[in-house]
Amino acid sequence: MTDSAPPRRPRVRAPELIGKGGWLNTGDREYTLSDLRGRIVVLDFWTFCCINCLHVLDELRELEHRHPDTVVVIGVHSPKFAHEAEHGAVVDAVERYGVAHPVLDDPELATWKQYAVRAWPTLVVIDPEGYVVAQHAGEGHVHAIERLVTDLEAEHGAKGTLRRGDGPYVPPEPEPTVLRFPGKALLLPSGNLLVSDTTRHQLVELAADGETVVRRIGQGGRGLTDGPEDRARFQEPQGLALLPDGTVVVADTVNHALRRFDPETGRTTTLAGTGHQWMQGAATSGPAREVDLSSPWDVAWWQGRVWIAMAGVHQLWTYDPEDGTVTVAAGTTNEGLVDGPAAEAWFAQPSGLAATADRLWLADSETSALRWVDPDGAVHTAVGTGLFDFGHRDGAAGQALFQHPLGVTALPDGSVAVADTYNHALRRFDPATGEVTTLATDLREPSDAVLVGEDIVVVESARHRLTRLRLPEEAVRVESVAHRTRRAATEVAPGRLRLDVIFQAPQGQKLDTRYGPSTRLLVSSTPPELLLEGEGAGTDLSRELELDAVVREGVLHISAMAASCDDDAANEYPACHVHQQDWGVPVRLTEGATDRLPLVLAGLDEQESGSQMP
Numbered sequence: 001m002t003d004s005a006p007p008r009r010p011r012v013r014a015p016e017l018i019g020k021g022g023w024l025n026t027g028d029r030e031y032t033l034s035d036l037r038g039r040i041v042v043l044d045f046w047t048f049c050c051i052n053c054l055h056v057l058d059e060l061r062e063l064e065h066r067h068p069d070t071v072v073v074i075g076v077h078s079p080k081f082a083h084e085a086e087h088g089a090v091v092d093a094v095e096r097y098g099v100a101h102p103v104l105d106d107p108e109l110a111t112w113k114q115y116a117v118r119a120w121p122t123l124v125v126i127d128p129e130g131y132v133v134a135q136h137a138g139e140g141h142v143h144a145i146e147r148l149v150t151d152l153e154a155e156h157g158a159k160g161t162l163r164r165g166d167g168p169y170v171p172p173e174p175e176p177t178v179l180r181f182p183g184k185a186l187l188l189p190s191g192n193l194l195v196s197d198t199t200r201h202q203l204v205e206l207a208a209d210g211e212t213v214v215r216r217i218g219q220g221g222r223g224l225t226d227g228p229e230d231r232a233r234f235q236e237p238q239g240l241a242l243l244p245d246g247t248v249v250v251a252d253t254v255n256h257a258l259r260r261f262d263p264e265t266g267r268t269t270t271l272a273g274t275g276h277q278w279m280q281g282a283a284t285s286g287p288a289r290e291v292d293l294s295s296p297w298d299v300a301w302w303q304g305r306v307w308i309a310m311a312g313v314h315q316l317w318t319y320d321p322e323d324g325t326v327t328v329a330a331g332t333t334n335e336g337l338v339d340g341p342a343a344e345a346w347f348a349q350p351s352g353l354a355a356t357a358d359r360l361w362l363a364d365s366e367t368s369a370l371r372w373v374d375p376d377g378a379v380h381t382a383v384g385t386g387l388f389d390f391g392h393r394d395g396a397a398g399q400a401l402f403q404h405p406l407g408v409t410a411l412p413d414g415s416v417a418v419a420d421t422y423n424h425a426l427r428r429f430d431p432a433t434g435e436v437t438t439l440a441t442d443l444r445e446p447s448d449a450v451l452v453g454e455d456i457v458v459v460e461s462a463r464h465r466l467t468r469l470r471l472p473e474e475a476v477r478v479e480s481v482a483h484r485t486r487r488a489a490t491e492v493a494p495g496r497l498r499l500d501v502i503f504q505a506p507q508g509q510k511l512d513t514r515y516g517p518s519t520r521l522l523v524s525s526t527p528p529e530l531l532l533e534g535e536g537a538g539t540d541l542s543r544e545l546e547l548d549a550v551v552r553e554g555v556l557h558i559s560a561m562a563a564s565c566d567d568d569a570a571n572e573y574p575a576c577h578v579h580q581q582d583w584g585v586p587v588r589l590t591e592g593a594t595d596r597l598p599l600v601l602a603g604l605d606e607q608e609s610g611s612q613m614p
Helices: 051-066 087-096 110-114 142-159
Strands: 022-024 040-046 071-077 103-105 122-126 131-137 185-187 193-197 202-206 213-217 237-242 248-252 257-261 268-272 285-287 296-302 305-310 315-320 325-330 350-355 360-364 369-373 379-383 389-392 407-410 416-420 425-430 435-440 446-452 455-460 465-470 481-484 490-492 495-503 509-511 519-526 531-533 536-538 542-547 553-566 576-589 596-602
Touching (some): 022 087, 040 142, 051 071, 051 142, 087 103, 131 142, 185 237, 202 237, 248 296, 248 305, 257 296, 305 350, 360 407, 360 416, 407 446, 416 455, 495 553, 519 542
Parallel strands (some): 040 071, 071 103, 237 296, 296 350, 350 407, 490 576, 495 596
Antiparallel strands (some): 022 103, 040 122, 131 596, 185 193, 193 202, 248 257, 257 268, 296 305, 315 325, 350 360, 360 369, 369 379, 425 435, 446 455, 495 542, 509 553, 519 536, 519 553, 531 542
């Protein structure tokens, strides 16, 4: 007799939710896991600098909408940058990105450590009885979580352990400001200023004073709709660039699209993008309206094309208005800081662009770096060292530090101003001297700046306004501060290290092997000398690495991909899904430490799972 019952799902008792910063979006009520017993809980470990985390927020909206009385999503905010550990900054981010579920502010990473999380974003599913039943790193997993939720609803509904009802979310009161978390600004030929009013999903034209509203473009709700200014819809627009014909190209970030706004007619049309997010395996060039984009954050006109800071995939793309096509211009989609030829360069969430005759400057936010592209397409770094070093330090470019800059502005003397967002400062880099100085402090999350005559107008995003400054002749003196990422280094033994990327195809799916191996693993390190063996690409998700004992610490860069398809023999064309995550794992070589590094892409690590999470 064959047992047709589904295989027993591994269950691990979920640790308590602890966060020194307290709870947001709950009407000041604090929650424990026992308060949520009977509901399916999805923990979303996120940090607001992370573009992949923002993608997951968008994915979760659909899950919350379809299961409002059984699923409770809890965001666990786990900071990377020092600024992200400030409670007020988390409050701002929750509003800025429209987070419509409770958020636990965990500035000391207490809950992160209890759940053994190693990557932003990570999703953990807890069943109605308080057990962890799944863990997923990266984005693109909500389809699998939805299938699991449906199974859990049926299983616990039958057992009587499912409790339906309203969730704990309490929306905050809206604030009546003219702008709400504006992103970027542009000086129009008329002398007025055009601002992307990001959280209100609009563009706003302001008079030359930077305060008086001339008109609003867009209905104000999320959507992708072309038409006149009172009918168009955007979704968290960011970058703006003036085209030679007087129209404006808009980076419509969450719509994964480029839009064109005509100030003369007031109409908005779509230039590029399908409205769907680009995923691995999709086209990287072609007719602009037929190619998916991924969170375009800024745009600039340079060398006869629109250059796009494609934050969502760590690349630069271009749009050619002559033939209406888009293509990748630089970057591999791997996240990090690697200079060189365009096709080999690595970026980390490029978020600001500024063009001069011979350089395209870019703010590479996750590496806290200022970088530039030359006319031959080669990529260079002016300031910045990598994913984990940041701070506020002036001086020679080789030792200067930024903290998650989002904007860059070319100045008349050949230098550039950097909107040093998480340092609340405006900085300057002078390529002639190689020096970094501070122009202004006491700004609040500046995200862009635009020259207006002899003044510079700064977009103070978290103060919801434009601030006009006279460009100072002398720099401001600030105390030098340096930081490392808040994640503690993982202690591993020198010598042989077993890397295991855990991937279990979601229930009802199987690995897609129709066209060869369906998995891919890419490993490198900073510094390169850390890895004696194991660098490079392969198809096995487990690999033996050898670490040089002489190099006491560094970062392992690991990128994993797996493709799974619906396991239904009757369906000739099953739906397939790509699961991908990039990890930057700081490691410290310590005698006697572990010789195994498990990273969960999807599933649970059975070697570490016991009655409790590690």
